[in-house]
Each structure stands twice: as C-alpha cells, then as structure tokens.
Amino acid sequence: MRIVVSGAAGFVGSHMCDRLLAEGHSVVALDNFLTGASANLTHLAGHPAFRFVAQDITAPFTVEGAVDCVVNMASPASPKDYLEYPIETLDAGSLGTRRMLELALQKNARFLITSTSECYGDPLVHPQVETYWGNVNPVGPRSCYDESKRFAEALTMAYHRKHGVRTNIARIFNTYGPRMKLNDGRVVPAFLDQALRGEPMTVFGSGSQTRSFCYVSDLVDGLYRLMLSEERYPVNLGNPCEMTILEFAEHIRRMTGTKSEIVFQALPEDDPKQRQPDIAKARSVLGWEPRVPLDEGLRQTVAYFRGLPGTVA
Numbered sequence: 001m002r003i004v005v006s007g008a009a010g011f012v013g014s015h016m017c018d019r020l021l022a023e024g025h026s027v028v029a030l031d032n033f034l035t036g037a038s039a040n041l042t043h044l045a046g047h048p049a050f051r052f053v054a055q056d057i058t059a060p061f062t063v064e065g066a067v068d069c070v071v072n073m074a075s076p077a078s079p080k081d082y083l084e085y086p087i088e089t090l091d092a093g094s095l096g097t098r099r100m101l102e103l104a105l106q107k108n109a110r111f112l113i114t115s116t117s118e119c120y121g122d123p124l125v126h127p128q129v130e131t132y133w134g135n136v137n138p139v140g141p142r143s144c145y146d147e148s149k150r151f152a153e154a155l156t157m158a159y160h161r162k163h164g165v166r167t168n169i170a171r172i173f174n175t176y177g178p179r180m181k182l183n184d185g186r187v188v189p190a191f192l193d194q195a196l197r198g199e200p201m202t203v204f205g206s207g208s209q210t211r212s213f214c215y216v217s218d219l220v221d222g223l224y225r226l227m228l229s230e231e232r233y234p235v236n237l238g239n240p241c242e243m244t245i246l247e248f249a250e251h252i253r254r255m256t257g258t259k260s261e262i263v264f265q266a267l268p269e270d271d272p273k274q275r276q277p278d279i280a281k282a283r284s285v286l287g288w289e290p291r292v293p294l295d296e297g298l299r300q301t302v303a304y305f306r307g308l309p310g311t312v313a
C-alpha cells in the first residue's frame, strides 16, 4: 500500500513509519515539526519507499498519485505540549483531521486516526471500556486535547456514516519508549532523566493516581492490526499493567540504582486519578495484546536517553 502518515516525526508516528516500511509499504510522511523532531526520521532518509513532506495538515495540501491508506497521527500529545499549544491542538483534531479525511475520501483510501484515553477524561468507570462515554471537563486546561480528540472521533464516524470511508479509531493509553522527548514533561522521560542525573524525582500530588504503561513496539503492532481490520468503533490500545505514580517512581529508583530522592509537587488541574485500559476488545477483534515487560521497555528507553547528546552516560 501507499500510505500517508501525518505526525510522522513524532514519537509514535516515527515508529509507525518504521513498521509500515518494514511491512513493505511505501510511506508519504507529513509533519510540521510543531512538537515532532526531524531527528526521529533521519534514519529513513534515502529509503526508496519513504518520502517526507514538511506540511501543516491544518493548511490546504494535496498528495500526488494513488493513496491506499491515510494514517492521521498529527497532534501535540504530552500535557506540557498541548498546554503550550492549545489552539494548534484543537486545530489538529478538527481542521487537520477534516483535511486528512477528505484526502482519504478523494483517494478512496482507508483511514486510521490515533485518538486517546483522554476521551475518558477523569474516568468514573475502571478499567476503561470503549463503550464508556467519559467524564471530561470541557473547559479545563486539558480540554483542548480531550475535546480535540473527541471531535476528531466524531468527525471520523461522520465520514464513515455519510461517505462510507473505511475508518478505524485507536484510543491510545500511556505509551513510552525511544524517541520520546526528554523534556516533554511526561512522567517516563521526567523520572528517567531525573534518576539518571541523580536529581530529585518529582511526583505530582500524593502519587496515588494510577497509569498503565505500554511499550511503543507493542502499541504500533496494535495500530497496524487495527489499520487492517474492519472495526469501525474505537479500540483501546495500551498495557493493562496498572500502578500508582509513586510505585512507578520507586520502581525506577530501584531499576536505575539512583540515589535520587522523591519530592512531591502540586498535582496539575484535572489530572486523571486512575487509568487502565480494558483491552478485551483488542484481544478478541485484533488478536493483540502487549508483550514487552515494563523492565525490558524501560531498559530500551534508558539506552536511548543515554545515547542522546547532553544526557548523563
């Protein structure tokens, strides 16, 4: 297939490009580098099946030639990034998604969008099942991301219902791995960076809030299977192995052997108290489940961070 990927220079987007190329597809990669990094794609320069186009998907654009599949991954995704770029985030989910759906419609291509567990907001149902409609603050600081993705899901379903576009919706839970930005504020790079430097590890709130961390290769495998499936409704992709953030900090302390102390800082507004994907649907519809254990994934991530310029060896 010839596949257009937006957000291709992002953390997950670049791994998706790698997987699509490894499967023998050709990739037209789009990114405007708002939060992505060209370094995530340098290893693909010169690949015969890979083409990069610097493109903001909220502006008009065309893609020459046949397109079989459109993968729409462009959006700021870490709380720090979407708080800094709230309007761009809303535009990516609305205007950007509309343009990507139009591209799929014009080219008679299939369409996959990467949505988020943030659609569930601060969930009152636990673990989160796809049929749960969520508990989202529509005017809080995180609303730019939550509502952008909820709108993007609604738009995707509208193009499916009205125009018959063959759409897929992935709801991605917390994912980590190489090519995360060290300074994007998310808990995995933050704790690993602090631990490797021997600096205090900043737990927000009491650390009793929970998250469930999925390694990026597992996630991308789920995305690829979903892209080939006929499932039109959202599918959760994540690792159900849930822990509190304080447990996670202690785990990283042990794993890295750091002398870093744990310090407590203010909990950001509307920070979800618990998050764990129910992946029964992904298991039955896609035959998918995560395989990489947390320690193995963290080792790969540490190795990547150690290799970055300016990080502690």
Ligand code: UDP
Residues within 6 Å of the ligand: 078, 079, 174, 185, 186, 187, 188, 190, 191, 202, 203, 204, 205, 209, 211, 245, 267, 268, 271, 272
């Ligand atoms: N967090 C933390 N210390 C940090 C960064 C994050 O305690 O330095 C917490 C954050 O408050 C949240 C969890 O870790 O409860 C996951 O945060 P992240 O930004 O990675 O993603 P989120 O799941 O909130 O989108």
